[in-house]
Amino acid sequence: QVQLQESGPGLVKPSETLSLTCAVSGYSISSGYYWGWIRQPPGKGLEWIGSIYHSGSTYYNPSLKSRVTISVDTSKNQFSLKLSSVTAADTAVYYCARGDYGDYVLGHYYYYMDVWGKGTTVTVSS
Amino acid sequence: QSVLTQPPSVSAAPGQKVTISCSGSSSNIGNNYVSWYQQLPGTAPKLLIYDNNKRPSGIPDRFSGSKSGTSATLGITGLQTGDEADYYCGTWDSSLSVLVFGGGTKLTVL
Numbered sequence: 467q468v469q470l471q472e473s474g475p476g477l478v479k480p481s482e483t484l485s486l487t488c489a490v491s492g493y494s495i496s497s498g499y500y501w502g503w504i505r506q507p508p509g510k511g512l513e514w515i516g517s518i519y520h521s522g523s524t525y526y527n528p529s530l531k532s533r534v535t536i537s538v539d540t541s542k543n544q545f546s547l548k549l550s551s552v553t554a555a556d557t558a559v560y561y562c563a564r565g566d567y568g569d570y571v572l573g574h575y576y577y578y579m580d581v582w583g584k585g586t587t588v589t590v591s592s
Numbered sequence: 593q594s595v596l597t598q599p600p601s602v603s604a605a606p607g608q609k610v611t612i613s614c615s616g617s618s619s620n621i622g623n624n625y626v627s628w629y630q631q632l633p634g635t636a637p638k639l640l641i642y643d644n645n646k647r648p649s650g651i652p653d654r655f656s657g658s659k660s661g662t663s664a665t666l667g668i669t670g671l672q673t674g675d676e677a678d679y680y681c682g683t684w685d686s687s688l689s690v691l692v693f694g695g696g697t698k699l700t701v702l
Contacts, residue, residue, distance in 0.1 A: 502691075504637075511594060512629075512637065512680055514691040527690050561636055565691075567684070577684040577691050578627035578642040585636050 468492040470562050470583035478556075478590050484549040488562030488583060495520050495538060500565035501545045502579065503536065505558040513558075517565055518545055552590045559585040595620060596681055596694035603700040604671055612666040612697045614681030620692055624684045626664040628657055631678045631696075640679075641666065671701050 474486035488501070495501060502517035516526035518536045526534050530549070538545040549556060563579035570576065597615040604610040614626065628641040639648050641657035644664065656667045664681055681694040 511696045512682075512693040514693070517691075525689070528688065529690075566642075573686070574623055574625070575684040575686065576625035576627075576643055578625075578639060578682065579629075579637075580639045580642070580648060582636040582638065 468564065468581045470564065470581060472560060472562050472583045472586040474560075474586060474588070476587055476589060478552055478588060479592050480553055480590055481551055484547070484552050484556065484588055484590075486547045486560055486562075486586065486588070487544055488546070489542075489544045490564075491543070493564070494540075495543050495545065496540045500525075500567050500577075501536075501538065502563050502565045503547045504561045504563060504579065505556075506561070506585075507555075507558045515547065515549075515560075517567075554590050557588065557590045559587050561585045594695040595685060595688070595690075595692040596683070598679075598681060598694035598697045600695070601698045601700065603702055605702050606671050606673060608671050609667065609669045610671060610699065611668075612679050612681075612699070614664045614666070614694050616662050616664075616683065616692075618662060619687035620662075620683045620685040621659065621664055622662040623686060626657065626659055626681055626683045628655075628664075628666045629680045629682065629693075630675075631680065633677070637680060668699070673701050675699060676701050 500517040503515040535548040562583045564581040567577040629637040644659040645657040
């Protein structure tokens with residue numbers, strides 16, 4: 467049974483860097499899939515932050531790309547998120563998730579997140 | 593403003609059927625596959641439907657998905673009070689190169 471668990475500080479000061487880690491159990495990251503981060507501001511919907519392939523290739527939401535870094539540590543079977551220069555607008559529940567992405571037919575893509583962590587609340591405040 | 597448009601809320605009585613719509617464009621739903629997620633209060637989203645109409649193992653056949661043109665629909669039959677949740681559609685947007693989600697629909701089982 468694949469399980470994901472987020473960890474990291476629950477409070478980050480404005481202008482600082484938010485850092486979260488997602489520990490994966492029950493599946494080796496090196497074996498495949500895309501590993502991603504999604505966030506949900508209080509009372510709002512889901513926003514995809516970005517994903518990393520097991521090989522290390524990264525894909526970021528253009529709206530956050532200048533501030534986001536996602537990395538993977540296969541030796542620890544975990545992946546991480548760094549979001550720099552945070553503001554109150556970055557206050558959210560942050561989820562890590564496993565994703566499957568590809569195209570059965572050229573140019574027609576599937577991308578879904580099939581296993582999610584429980585989420586961790588991050589508040590940006592001084 | 594979400595790229596995918598969902599009704600903010602729907603409601604129906606226990607045992608009845610409800611549908612939730614998700615409207616997009618040719619750069620997302622029109623050319624790519626849709627997934628649906630259920631988020632029970634205070635919990636993480638859970639995959640309900642992928643590839644427009646496939647159910648992961650363990651998801652009951654009361655849940656179904658369909659797609660036509662640039663719109664997708666989630667159907668739930670035999671409604672139960674435990675189905676009260678927020679439901680989100682999602683798909684890849686080829687123009688934006690982003691995994692996009694709808695704004696979510698709150699289902700109330702009266």
